[in-house]
Each structure stands twice: as structure tokens, then as C-alpha cells.
Amino acid sequence: MTGSPLTAAALLVAVIATVAIGVYGVRFSRTTSDFLVASRTVGPQWNAAAISGEYLSAASFLGVAGLIAKYGADALWYPVGFTAGYLGLLLFVAAPLRRSGAYTVPDFAEFRLGSARLRKVAMVVVVVVCIYYLVPQYQGAGLALKALLGLPVWVGPLVVGVIVISNVVAGGMRSITFVQAFQYWLKLTAIAIPALALLGLFISDRGDLGGPLPPTVTADTTVAIETDVVVRVAEPTGITVTGMLDGKPVAAQPVPAPGDHTLEAGTTLNLAAGAATPVVTGTPSSGAEWIASGGGLGGGHPLYQVLSIIVATFLGTMGLPHVLVRFYTNPDGRAARRTALAVIALLSLFYLFPTLLGVFSRLYVPRVLITGNTDAAVLLAPGTAIGGAAGHLLAALVAAGAIAAFLATSSGLLVSVAGALATDVLRGRVRDFRVAAVVGGLIPIPLSLATSGGLELSRSVGLAFAVAASTLCPLLVLGIWWRGLTAWGAACGLIVGGVLSGTAVTVATAGGIDDDVLGGWPAVIIGYPAAVTVPLAFATMIVVSRLTRSSVPPDVAQIFARMHVPERLGMFVERVPRG
Amino acid sequence: MTSNERPHRERVVLAHRRGARMVRTRVEVQEQTLVGDALVRGLVRAQLGLALRLAAVVVCTVVAIPLLNAAFPDLAAITVVGIRLNWLVLAVLVYPFFYGIGRLYVRLAEQAERDFVGVVDSEP
Numbered sequence: 001m002t003g004s005p006l007t008a009a010a011l012l013v014a015v016i017a018t019v020a021i022g023v024y025g026v027r028f029s030r031t032t033s034d035f036l037v038a039s040r041t042v043g044p045q046w047n048a049a050a051i052s053g054e055y056l057s058a059a060s061f062l063g064v065a066g067l068i069a070k071y072g073a074d075a076l077w078y079p080v081g082f083t084a085g086y087l088g089l090l091l092f093v094a095a096p097l098r099r100s101g102a103y104t105v106p107d108f109a110e111f112r113l114g115s116a117r118l119r120k121v122a123m124v125v126v127v128v129v130c131i132y133y134l135v136p137q138y139q140g141a142g143l144a145l146k147a148l149l150g151l152p153v154w155v156g157p158l159v160v161g162v163i164v165i166s167n168v169v170a171g172g173m174r175s176i177t178f179v180q181a182f183q184y185w186l187k188l189t190a191i192a193i194p195a196l197a198l199l200g201l202f203i204s205d206r207g208d209l210g211g212p213l214p215p216t217v218t219a220d221t222t223v224a225i226e227t228d229v230v231v232r233v234a235e236p237t238g239i240t241v242t243g244m245l246d247g248k249p250v251a252a253q254p255v256p257a258p259g260d261h262t263l264e265a266g267t268t269l270n271l272a273a274g275a276a277t278p279v280v281t282g283t284p285s286s287g288a289e290w291i292a293s294g295g296g297l298g299g300g301h302p303l304y305q306v307l308s309i310i311v312a313t314f315l316g317t318m319g320l321p322h323v324l325v326r327f328y329t330n331p332d333g334r335a336a337r338r339t340a341l342a343v344i345a346l347l348s349l350f351y352l353f354p355t356l357l358g359v360f361s362r363l364y365v366p367r368v369l370i371t372g373n374t375d376a377a378v379l380l381a382p383g384t385a386i387g388g389a390a391g392h393l394l395a396a397l398v399a400a401g402a403i404a405a406f407l408a409t410s411s412g413l414l415v416s417v418a419g420a421l422a423t424d425v426l427r428g429r430v431r432d433f434r435v436a437a438v439v440g441g442l443i444p445i446p447l448s449l450a451t452s453g454g455l456e457l458s459r460s461v462g463l464a465f466a467v468a469a470s471t472l473c474p475l476l477v478l479g480i481w482w483r484g485l486t487a488w489g490a491a492c493g494l495i496v497g498g499v500l501s502g503t504a505v506t507v508a509t510a511g512g513i514d515d516d517v518l519g520g521w522p523a524v525i526i527g528y529p530a531a532v533t534v535p536l537a538f539a540t541m542i543v544v545s546r547l548t549r550s551s552v553p554p555d556v557a558q559i560f561a562r563m564h565v566p567e568r569l570g571m572f573v574e575r576v577p578r579g
Numbered sequence: 580m581t582s583n584e585r586p587h588r589e590r591v592v593l594a595h596r597r598g599a600r601m602v603r604t605r606v607e608v609q610e611q612t613l614v615g616d617a618l619v620r621g622l623v624r625a626q627l628g629l630a631l632r633l634a635a636v637v638v639c640t641v642v643a644i645p646l647l648n649a650a651f652p653d654l655a656a657i658t659v660v661g662i663r664l665n666w667l668v669l670a671v672l673v674y675p676f677f678y679g680i681g682r683l684y685v686r687l688a689e690q691a692e693r694d695f696v697g698v699v700d701s702e703p
Binding site for chain 2: 338
């Protein structure tokens, strides 16, 4: 599979199609409004496909299946939460946000609370959330190109960065609407066909998923260890190690006994056909552990982990700038609601397939479980399990879908970063938007290289959701529904939520805290901060707003009428960027 | 877009049949008089109540899943059509549930807006 010319060709086709559709869209992009909100003329069908296309990132395309293969039933909460986020957005944000007439989140903050300083704070938060979200996308690209073509890890971020920057610089929002709608369908095809092919294979040979043993390899397999790893061996028969085992040099020796063993970088592991796969410690080893709920995602306090994932993902989607910006492109509030509903349907359809692929990866490519780098499972499973020309074709298709995932999400995030920087730091002209896009697209490249490894893609993205849920979500929800919110309250809430969740995310990506400290609570709160930081951010906003209640904007009644009264009563004013 | 050649077609009438009341209520909403403000507050309260009620249904259902699983681990081991219950619920059944709630919300929220416009535009 490595270096397959077919895969390279598929990657190239996906990239060319993306750029070509973008170029086609450029013909419609002339004004700043085109660049920022596609002049607010996108209907619910197109918009829903575009939102889904933009939203289904590396975390959904690769990460979800990888986490399911590794941790089993509790990983299912990620796709559930990624979908349910749109329900929260539909219930609390979609229509009023669109009716506010704002064109970015910072603009909403200024519209609602009339403070230019709050606008700047919101702008910084938007840029930070987008960069936290962009870094795992770039990392995913590096990982995918390495797994598929054997290229060095730094190539992926660079290639994706350059393509995305040039696409966004050329066409802005109007052009990427087409690109992203196309990419939803490309991603759906690219994941559905391999998943269904593997489902057919599974039905014909019925592997055992819930049994007492770890998954077994079907053919003689050699795995090279690239970073030090501790694995749990359940059944040593058929496993031989060359390199450093538990700190001692060994050459083609069997593993002495079941239990935990340390493998150092540079070691190779050979599994004879039928051998039970060792799995990285902290993940479920036997099929029975894997298939049961309640085991968590590594580390202690699994129930807290699940609840925190629910908080982060259910509320985080409301605060994702690149998703919100798409809601401003709807013609009216009613269309915004219908768009959110259609997105729920499209995502529900999509997430069936990564789930299937995750299950089958455990069965057909158990070797990814040894290193714990299960994010590559989706890319490897179809080619390994099916083999032959059909397997190569499926592998190429998955590769095309993966590259579409990186490009779509990164483009959307970059439009948001560029929109925020161009209108709030620069002067808001089309040229400023382009300059901001180049800057915003380059920043995550070194960051993604510096922090690569460690967390799985879905978990890194889940952390970006936690930051969004602790900052922009309370701003929007309280801003839309509570007349008592003040600029001071909003700013303090943004800062408290942003600093707490941002610190947690930074520590978690830098390596986290040891599980043994204070019963594991610090480690799990750092790894899953939302259940703590989101209530704190809401509480700060409410308490500080009550203390500064004399500064409630005098025209709050007028603002509420504009956000909530249907457009046809003529209250509606469209805000436009300067310049 | 090409309106510079032909002006928009407009219907010219001497007076709206439904009289001045309609205009007055609209103006009250637009100018935020006491009546208008009360109407808008009513609409916001209705929409928020609807959203909170549906969100409560979703949150109770979703949070019940891990709690039930922690309390009764045997429940998840039941298999339905060859799939274990915990997988069937989380991988398949929650999605139509979310869509159904979303659809219900869109219907009721649009109904609330129609009622509001009806009140504003109705005769006294």
C-alpha cells in the first residue's frame, strides 16, 4: 500500500477538483460581503451540505474510527456529540444569530453589547479557537501522507497549508461554499463504500468482536515501533521481539510472559498468523472489555470523561466560529433553522460509516492497536482487509476523502480567522482579508509540527470544542436570551473560560499530568476540561453582569426585538463590514 | 439586480382593507412602545421556554444512558438483532432521536412566530 501510485493519483484528483471548483466560484466573488458571508444568499440545502462538508474534519473522518477501534463503546460519544451540537445550535442560536444581522462573532458581540473593547476580546477568542482547531487538521494531514505515501511528517501540514491559503485568498466564502458542498458528498462516498465493502466481508466471515481474547492477526505481521510504548500482552504465543524489550536488548526472542512490557523506539515486533495482538496499555485488551460501555478513554474516572465529552461537544458546536459564519450566509432566520436541521440529518448519515470502519479496523488491522496510532486505521483497513485491485481502489478512495476532510475544514477555519483579523485588526478591505488569510494559515504549521504525537485527532479536536464551549457558547446563549448581560460580564466570562480551558488544552497537548496525582482528578480535568470550565464561564458572566447591572445597554429592548421578531415585520437591519 | 431599467411593479391601493390598526401594532413593535415591548417579551419567553423544554428532554435522555449503564451493566449486554444494546443505542438510535427533536422544534418555533405575526397584524 505504501507509495501506491493509485493513491497518489486519487489525492491529486481530490486536490485538483477542490481547487477547480474554488476557481469556478471565484467568478462570483467581488465584494467584501462575498468574501465574508457569500452576500447572504445561500439556500438551506446548499448551506447544509457546505456546513457538513466543512465540519467533517480529520477528527471525524479518521479520528472517530481510530478511537472506536482503540477504546470501543465509550468512543461512540464523540460522533454522538459532534451531531448533537447542531441540535443545541438549532435550539438556542441559529435563528436569532442570523437575525442579529452580524457577520462574525465579534461583530455580534459589538451589536449586542455596544462595546468595541469586548469586540476585540471576542476577536482574540475566535482566533485562538480556530488555531486550536487548525493544528490537529494539519497534524492529520501529516499523518495521512506518512501512512499513505511514506512522506516525512512535515510535508502534510505544508501541502495542506499552501492549498488552503491559496484557495481562501482567491475566493473567500462565496467560492468555498461550492467547494465544501462538493466535499461533503466526496467524503460520504469515500467512507461509505469502504465501510460497506468491509461490512460485506464481515457478514461472510463473522469475526468474534466481544470475545475474551484481543483481536488476532490473520497473516504474519511485522510492526516497527517508532516511539517508546508500553503494551499489554494477553497471550504471548507467536510474538517475537527484536530490539529493546523492557530495557534489555533482544534478538528475535519471544515475549517471556503475559503482562505489561515496554518497547523502545526502533524495536520491531513480529506476530505469527493467529497470534493475539498486544495493545497499548490503558486501552481495553480483551474483546469483552472493548465492547462494553463505561471503560472510558484511557485514564481514570470514565463516567466523568463521558459527561465532560457530552458538555464539550453538545455546547461546543455553538461556539465554533467556522460553523457560525456559515449561518450568517443564510438569507433569513427561518432558513438558518432549516439549515441546522438538515445538517443533523447529513451528519447522522455520515457517522454510521466511521463507526463501522472503527469496528472493522479492530478486526482486520489490529496492528494499529500496538502503537496506539489508530488514527491511520481508516486509511489502512480497506486495503489490508480486501487486498488485490479492489483493495487498492478502496484505499485510494479513502485517501481522497481524507484529503478532502483536511482541506474543507481548514479552509472554513481559515476564512473565520481571516474574517476576524481583517475586519477587527486591519481595515476590512478585500486585500486585508487576503493578507490575514496568509498569516492565519501559516501560524498553525510550526505549532502542528511542534506538538505532533500524543493525543488522538478526535481528542485534540474535542479539546478545541471545550474551549469554544467555555467561551463563545455562553456569550451567544446569554447574549441572545438574557437581557441582563453586560459588556463587563461578557468580557470577564470570555477571559475566565478562555484562560482556564486554554491552559488545560495547552497542558494536555504538551503531555498532560500524571494519572497518579490526587487520585487522577487533575489529569482527567486537564484532559476533559469542559464539565468544569463551561459552568464557571457561565457563572462568571452572570455574576459580573449582575454586579455591573447599571451598564446594561439602553437599547436592549430594540436589540432583542431585532433578534427575535420574524424578518417580515421589517425590523431587520443588515450589518456590513467597514471598507 | 437589473432594476435600473424597469421600476418594480407596485400595487397601488387607496387604503388597506384591514385598516390602520395593523399599521399601528406593527409600529408599536418597531418603536418599542410598552405594548410592543410586551409583545416581544412574550415571543422571546415562548421561544426560550420551547427550546429549554426540548433541551431538557434531550439532556435527560442522553445523560441517562451512561448513568443507566453504570448502574445496571447487564442492561448493555442485551442483544437486539445481533447488536449489543449499548452499541445499538449510541451508534444508531440516538441520531433519529436528535433529528426528531430538531424537527419538532422547527415546527413549533415557526408556529410561535406565525402566532406572533398574527397578533401583531390582526385587527383589534
